[in-house]
Amino acid sequence: MIEIHGLSANYGEARVLNDVSLEVHQGEVVTLVGRNGAGKTTMLRSIMGLHRDLSGSISFDGKPIEKWSPNARARAGIGWVPDDRGIYASLTVAENLTLPPVVHKDAWSMEQIHATFPRMRERRSSMGTQLSGGEQQMLAIARVLRMGSRLLLLDEPSEGLAPVIVQRIGEIIREIKAQGVAVLLVEQNVKFASTVADRHYLLSQGRVVEQLSNDDFKAREVELLEHLGM
Amino acid sequence: MSTDLETPLPTKFDVSDFDPRARRARSIRRLLLGTIALVAVLGLPWWVYPPIAVDIAAWALFAISVDLLLGFVGALSFGHAAFWGVSAYSAGLIAQNFGLPFPVAIVGGAIAAMIIAVPIGYLAVRRSGIYFAMVTLAFAQMIWFVANQWKDVTGGENGLQGVPKSFFGIELIETEAFYFYYVVVILIVAGAWLAWRIVNSPFGRVLVAIRDNSARTRALGYDVEKYKLIAFVLSAGIAGVAGGVFAISHGFVSLQELDWTTSGKVVLMTVLGGMGTLWGGPVGAAVIVLLEDRLATSGFDGIGIITGSIFILCVLLFRRGIWGTAKNLIDRARAGYAKRRS
Numbered sequence: 001m002i003e004i005h006g007l008s009a010n011y012g013e014a015r016v017l018n019d020v021s022l023e024v025h026q027g028e029v030v031t032l033v034g035r036n037g038a039g040k041t042t043m044l045r046s047i048m049g050l051h052r053d054l055s056g057s058i059s060f061d062g063k064p065i066e067k068w069s070p071n072a073r074a075r076a077g078i079g080w081v082p083d084d085r086g087i088y089a090s091l092t093v094a095e096n097l098t099l100p101p102v103v104h105k106d107a108w109s110m111e112q113i114h115a116t117f118p119r120m121r122e123r124r125s126s127m128g129t130q131l132s133g134g135e136q137q138m139l140a141i142a143r144v145l146r147m148g149s150r151l152l153l154l155d156e157p158s159e160g161l162a163p164v165i166v167q168r169i170g171e172i173i174r175e176i177k178a179q180g181v182a183v184l185l186v187e188q189n190v191k192f193a194s195t196v197a198d199r200h201y202l203l204s205q206g207r208v209v210e211q212l213s214n215d216d217f218k219a220r221e222v223e224l225l226e227h228l229g230m
Numbered sequence: 231m232s233t234d235l236e237t238p239l240p241t242k243f244d245v246s247d248f249d250p251r252a253r254r255a256r257s258i259r260r261l262l263l264g265t266i267a268l269v270a271v272l273g274l275p276w277w278v279y280p281p282i283a284v285d286i287a288a289w290a291l292f293a294i295s296v297d298l299l300l301g302f303v304g305a306l307s308f309g310h311a312a313f314w315g316v317s318a319y320s321a322g323l324i325a326q327n328f329g330l331p332f333p334v335a336i337v338g339g340a341i342a343a344m345i346i347a348v349p350i351g352y353l354a355v356r357r358s359g360i361y362f363a364m365v366t367l368a369f370a371q372m373i374w375f376v377a378n379q380w381k382d383v384t385g386g387e388n389g390l391q392g393v394p395k396s397f398f399g400i401e402l403i404e405t406e407a408f409y410f411y412y413v414v415v416i417l418i419v420a421g422a423w424l425a426w427r428i429v430n431s432p433f434g435r436v437l438v439a440i441r442d443n444s445a446r447t448r449a450l451g452y453d454v455e456k457y458k459l460i461a462f463v464l465s466a467g468i469a470g471v472a473g474g475v476f477a478i479s480h481g482f483v484s485l486q487e488l489d490w491t492t493s494g495k496v497v498l499m500t501v502l503g504g505m506g507t508l509w510g511g512p513v514g515a516a517v518i519v520l521l522e523d524r525l526a527t528s529g530f531d532g533i534g535i536i537t538g539s540i541f542i543l544c545v546l547l548f549r550r551g552i553w554g555t556a557k558n559l560i561d562r563a564r565a566g567y568a569k570r571r572s
Binding site: 048050069070071073074075080082086088089090091095099100101103143144147 | 441443453
């Protein structure tokens with residue numbers, strides 16, 4: 001679905017990503033695990049086209065997209081769920097959901113959205129900012145699914161949420177995966193990552209230092225936690 | 231890549247959609263506001279000197295056009311005099327040279343303003359904040375300079391004199407400002423209605439989303455520049471209608487219409503009335519135009535000191551402007567009433 005080769009990204013003089021290669025296939029959940037400042041968020045922003053200072057190749061559905069604008073990438077089926085969730089404060093939940101254009105025939109219908117995210121129906125007329133953190137996270141995910149995004153870029157969806165909500169987010173990610181949507185997940189929560197992902201890339205100082213299957217990942221959980229300093 | 235403007239209809243839900251009592255209260259409120267607006271629009275030339283009423287109407291629509299950008303796209307145009315002025319000159323020239331009825335000249339002026347807005351907007355929307363304001367100001371100054379030099383067409387510093395108000399030979403409308411008002415107010419209301427439609431359309435939701443966070447909106451698949459450009463051109467067209475009305479009403483177009491102080495004045499009206507409300511602009515316009523008229527007839531020439539002081543007080547004390555503050559107070563009173571009742 002998405003293939004990245006030799007991606008390097010800079011902020012001025014500072015190199016944040018160094019020759020990173022990774023791929024995510026259809027219906028696969030892959031995580032990027034690493035410490036703060038390892039370049040995880042920059043990776044997602046680069047895929048979305050929001051970070052411009054980079055070299056290397058990104059291909060989506062076999063097409064090179066590294067020159068495309070962010071809006072063209074969104075319309076091709078890449079959905080970004082930023083770490084601040086990106087809910088529009090001045091729009092209601094329903095308006096937030098229906099704001100983006102539907103870009104793919106497999107886009108989730110409102111019925112599907114409401115079945116998976118019942119809270120979105122109950123709170124449809126609330127303003128975006130009146131939602132709890134967990135609800136905002138769900139709205140952000142629901143919004144890109146309703147667009148018809150086929151690759152979700154989730155930036156720390158578990159951050160700052162109560163364990164029971166994190167569990168619910170995990171269930172949702174598994175549901176999304178079952179629908180054939182690919183997910184690239186940025187996580188610091190190793191426990192949570194191991195409950196949802198198929199594969200993991202370990203990012204350190206802008207490089208992929210290791211690629212692990214979920215079984216290996218679980219087996220080395222203690223060591224990884226140490227690496228992440230948690 | 232598909233770049234058409236198809237947008238799914240964002241459905242606006244309101245709690246009151248499901249509560250008949252709240253729905254009735256809302257329709258009563260709307261009826262009341264509508265009645266007040268109607269009385270204000272129709273009664274204005276009875277209360278104030280009719281030519282001043284026309285000025286208020288023109289500035290009101292001009293302020294609405296600025297608010298469309300400032301309040302709903304989050305872009306402060308400091309060069310809107312360009313569109314008001316270009317339309318004033320174009321409408322004046324059309325009326326003078328072709329002897330067409332003035333509504334045609336005004337629409338022609340608005341179209342000219344939209345045409346000039348395309349290249350200006352194309353460059354300006356790529357910038358935001360203070361840079362957007364500076365780019366629009368720079369272009370407006372260029373247009374002022376061209377108008378000043380191009381004496382054969384614009385009359386330079388003498389302005390464009392003797393613009394006729396022809397209206398199918400109906401003398402009453404052509405000579406009496408009182409009746410003239412009721413014709414142009416149709417154009418003004420149409421312009422205001424267009425702005426209201428834009429804001430309350432799916433297109434308007436995307437504009438608000440861009441104002442809230444443009445990077446995010448881009449990542450959700452919208453070509454932000456294109457939306458901003460369309461809003462900019464529409465705003466210029468609305469400003470153009472206002473400028474055309476002003477020119478025809480005065481029968482004279484001066485360089486003042488293109489001056490940067492005109493851009494400043496309309497921003498002042500918008501902020502004074504309350505930005506992001508659409509109806510604040512007309513309130514601000516009425517206050518400023520009436521005040522200037524009173525002060526001018528009283529022979530006092532420090533008008534700028536008075537309007538400037540009012541502006542400073544307004545920014546310090548009521549940040550939401552006159553309309554915004556009033557609306558806020560009413561909302562708070564209603565919330566308090568609802569609480570007491572339950």
